[in-house]
Amino acid sequence: MSASKYLFAQFYDLLNSCVEHKVIPYREQTASRCVGNTLEIGAGTGANIPFYKNVTSLSLVEPDKHMRSKLITKFGPYMDSISLIENVGEHLESDDNSFDCVCTTLTLCMVKDPQKVISEICRVLKPGGTFYFYEHVVSKNRTGKQFQNILNPFWEFVTTGCNVNRDIVDWLKSDPFTNVSIKEFDLKFPLGISIPNIVGEAIK
Numbered sequence: 001m002s003a004s005k006y007l008f009a010q011f012y013d014l015l016n017s018c019v020e021h022k023v024i025p026y027r028e029q030t031a032s033r034c035v036g037n038t039l040e041i042g043a044g045t046g047a048n049i050p051f052y053k054n055v056t057s058l059s060l061v062e063p064d065k066h067m068r069s070k071l072i073t074k075f076g077p078y079m080d081s082i083s084l085i086e087n088v089g090e091h092l093e094s095d096d097n098s099f100d101c102v103c104t105t106l107t108l109c110m111v112k113d114p115q116k117v118i119s120e121i122c123r124v125l126k127p128g129g130t131f132y133f134y135e136h137v138v139s140k141n142r143t144g145k146q147f148q149n150i151l152n153p154f155w156e157f158v159t160t161g162c163n164v165n166r167d168i169v170d171w172l173k174s175d176p177f178t179n180v181s182i183k184e185f186d187l188k189f190p191l192g193i194s195i196p197n198i199v200g201e202a203i204k
Contacts (some may be wrong), residue, residue: 004160005064005066005160006066008066008159008160009045009064009066009067009069009070010066010070012044012045012067012070013045013070016045016047019187019189020047022187023047023105023106023134026105026134026197026199027047027048027051027105027134028051029132029134029199030103030105030132030133030134030199030201031048031051031052031103031105031132032051032052032053032054033054033101033130033132033201034052034054034055034100034101034103034130034132035054035055035056035100035101036055036056036057036099036100036101037055037056037057037059037098037099037100037101038052038055038057038058038059038099038100038101038102038103039059039060039061039094039098039099039101039102039103039124040052040058040059040060040061040102040103040104040105041061041089041092041102041103041104041107041117041121042061042062042089042104042105042106042107042110042111043060043061043062043067043071043084044062044067044071045067045070045071045074046060046070046071046074046075047105048103048105049075049078049082055101057083058081058082058083059082059083059084059085059094059099060082060083060084060085061085061086061087061088061089061092062084062085062086063086063087063088063089065086068084068086071084072084088111088112089107089111089116089117089120089121090111090112090113090116090117090120091120092120092123092124094124095124096123096124097124097125097126097127097129098124098125098126099124099125099126099129100125100126100129100130101125101129101130101131101132102121102124102125102129102130102131102132103131103132103133104117104121104131104132104133104134104135105133105134105135106134106135106136107135108133108135108166108168109135109136109162109163109164109166109168110159110161110162110163114166114168114171115171118171118172122176122177122202122204125204126204127204128203128204129203129204130201130202130203130204131177131201131202131203131204132200132201133172133198133199133200133201133202134197134198134199135168135197135198136164136187136195136196136197136198137166137167137168137169137184137196137197137198138164138165138166138167138168138196139196140196144196145165148164148165149165151164152164152165164195168198169182169184169198172200172202177202177203177204178203178204179202179203180200180201180202180203181200181201181202182198182199182200183198183199183200184196184197184198185197185198185199
């Protein structure tokens with residue numbers, strides 16, 4: 001697994017470049033709206049960093065050492081002002097009510113226990129704080145959902161952990177946020193391929 005994670009990290013930015021032009025608008029709707037003391041969970045190689053223009057402090061959680069290495073190489077000159085944390089999202093070391101904003105971008109598909117991560121996000125947010133998220137989710141279409149379930153074991157293996165069939169919307173709505181706003185849409189690709197996505201915010 002370590003070797004596969006290393007290879008995935010080395011090629012992640014190249015793979016991501018194929019879809020990044022479609023993702024940028026959703027980084028602007030989430031990371032760019034973060035203010036104050038901000039936490040990102042699942043920072044990867046740091047694609048969101050240029051979008052955090054209005055934060056007063058930035059903490060990045062990334063448990064994968066290969067991703068952290070790539071991030072540090074890319075953003076070396078800026079790392080003195082960023083806190084890079086090796087935690088997993090299920091067990092954050094941050095105190096209760098620590099952050100004004102928390103952000104995830106295509107992260108809840110990768111974590112082992114997304115419901116626990118969402119619970120931890122709610123815990124570390126200050127009252128009135130905002131969780132901004134952009135994620136892909138399970139299809140509401142019966143045929144699409146069946147296809148995702150069939151594809152998922154293979155996809156999880158080749159991506160070292162990405163799950164395409166998670167019902168993230170239901171988990172977000174069941175956690176104790178005071179208000180959850182979710183836009184659901186399909187991200188469309190050539191050959192008629194579309195992937196169910198969500199973007200939105202949850203206020204503690």
